[in-house]
Amino acid sequence: MPLPSHPSSASTSTLAERLNAGEAPRASDTLLINEQSRLREAGGERVIKFGFGQSPFPVFAPAVEALAAHAADKAYLPVQGLATAREAVAAFHREVDGVDWQAGEMLLAPGSKLLLFALMKALPVDAEVLIPDPAWVSYAPQARMCHLATRRLPCSFESRWHVTAASLEAALAESTETGKTDNRMRLLILNQPSNPTGLSMSHAEQAELAAVARRHDLLVLSDEIYGVLDHDGSHRAFARDYPEGTVTTTGLSKWCGAGGWRFGAMHVPAVLGDALFTRLLGIASETWSSVASPVQEAACVAYQRTPALDGYINRQREILAEVGQWAAEELTAAGIRTHPPDGGFYLYPDFEALREALAKRGITTGSELTQVLLEKCGVALLPGSAFGAPAERLTARLAYVDFDGAALLATSGPVIEHPGLEKVRDGIQALSEFAKKLESN
Incomplete structure (x- = not known):
């Protein structure tokens, strides 16, 4: 009986060509x-x-001690995140930022980067993502990986590299110039203090921008990973001006010096409905499962306000x-x-x-x-x-x-x-x- 032949080089080549077709996301x-x-x-x-x-700063020492004390913890924790960790994050930001966050509206992940991606993946396939120019390097690639349309909102030195209420209004007006109704969901991504600029909007500018977002029923993703490091402590959470339409992400990487720990948190206001949160939990359960147990225990300590x-x-x-x-x-x-x-x-x-x-x-x-x-x-x-x-x-x-x-x-x-x-x-x-x-x- 003859031995089976190897696959032809033609079929192998075809498979390789198919696997390598299209634009691959480049490294960050x-x-x-x-x-x-x-x-x-x-x-x-x-x-x-x-x-x-x-x-450049060391991780907050009591959090390091908590991580070490729980190093042997090995159980899978709930997909949404440990209840005590979620409550610690919510309580911290309620006090620091004056926002109405509840533990039941929070989702934890191995870094806020995954949460940003999960939110985009949970959107309708015809959604459009509005991204400032300039903005953090991963927003646009993540949107493309989710097959979402993206649009850049040009900013300038004179506007301190911010999206203004007027520029956002103008960009949205462009979408309706044809006279056709365009009811696509639009996600506006904001990040302040900003990476790459280190700048934040004034409170008045933010209120004006929030009014435009509300008028056009935008979903806003407010990436506030640097919020605690506002230099004079005057960071204003975007959710304070647009609570019904703002999803907020944060984490330990910047203010706690714990980037390599990979701990991120997202708040999704209940008013956005159960369906979105259910989709987010589904994405989490099929991808990262849960944040590492010792890291969640350490987060409970890191988020406790003490002198x-x-x-x-x-x-x-x-x-x-x-x-x-x-x-x-x-x-x-x-x-x-x-x-x-x-x-x-x-x-x-x-x-x-x-x-x-x-x-x-x-x-x-x-x-x-x-x-x-x-x-x-x-x-x-x-x-x-x-x-x-x-x-x-x-x-x-x-x-x-x-x-x-x-x-x-x-x-x-x-x-x-x-x-x-x-x-x-x-x-x-x-x-x-x-x-x-x-x-x-």
Whole structure:
């Protein structure tokens, strides 16, 4: 009896072609720049890592102790999340943000990134996602992975890189210019303090934007992962202005320094109905199942308001505010327009005033600019195009976190001259000198 023949190369090739057809989602630019920086450092280069936005501060110590105490916990927990963990998150934000969150309206996940994706996956297939330009790198790829239509809402330096009520109204008016009724669900994604800009709307601007969202019956996804790190503690949850239509995400990665723990939380107001929440639970049960047991137990401690926790958060705010303000002033003085940050640990420098001088050196895009800055200055930034900006826009995101957060937390008073901030000072000085040399030549 003859042996069965191997599949023909033609059939194998056809299968491979089918598997590789279409556009694959590219790796996150923020993760790529981190890897590139590591490779350069491994080759002996000094790299100032302003590209990857990871908290420089140690995880809140009592939460670390709780994680260690529960390291042996191995049970699968409820898909929605441990009831005590959900109540801890809800109570924390009720007190800190003045929102009416209840544990039963919360869903926990291994990071808020999965929650953002789950919400988009739960939307009708003809929904449209409205994304500011610039905005965090993963919103648009996630929407495309969910086969949802996306539209960018252009922002400007003059609008402090925010979507305004007028610009949102104009964008929505474009959808009805044909005279045809367009009843598609629309999801507006907001993030403040913003990644990549470090900026927040004023309370008045937010109220105006919320009024437009209400008038057009938009669903708003408010990504408030940096809210607790508002530098003066004035963050205003979007749900306070539009409670009936705002889904909010948050987590431990930024204010608690626990990005690698992967703990995210989402609040879905009951007024949006049971069907949406049921779909979200279904997606969670078929994908991540539950957040790791020790991490949920640690979260119960991390979200307990105590004088120690308040001191930990407030000192982070003071440090980030001082460093961010100083860096923005230095860059602006060198001819690189930069808004001082409102929260988080990002700046969004605009090199547009240097366009002519840069063009003489063959630099006409944000990507070319950041590549030259890495090669000439040893400073890693991300181009604005990574955040949805046009390729030719000369903007970049600067994450001013390449410093010893533990050492700075142990201090009091001003920190800008602290030895632990040497790389930040050197990086800002290198960018400033680069700009000044351009202008002088």
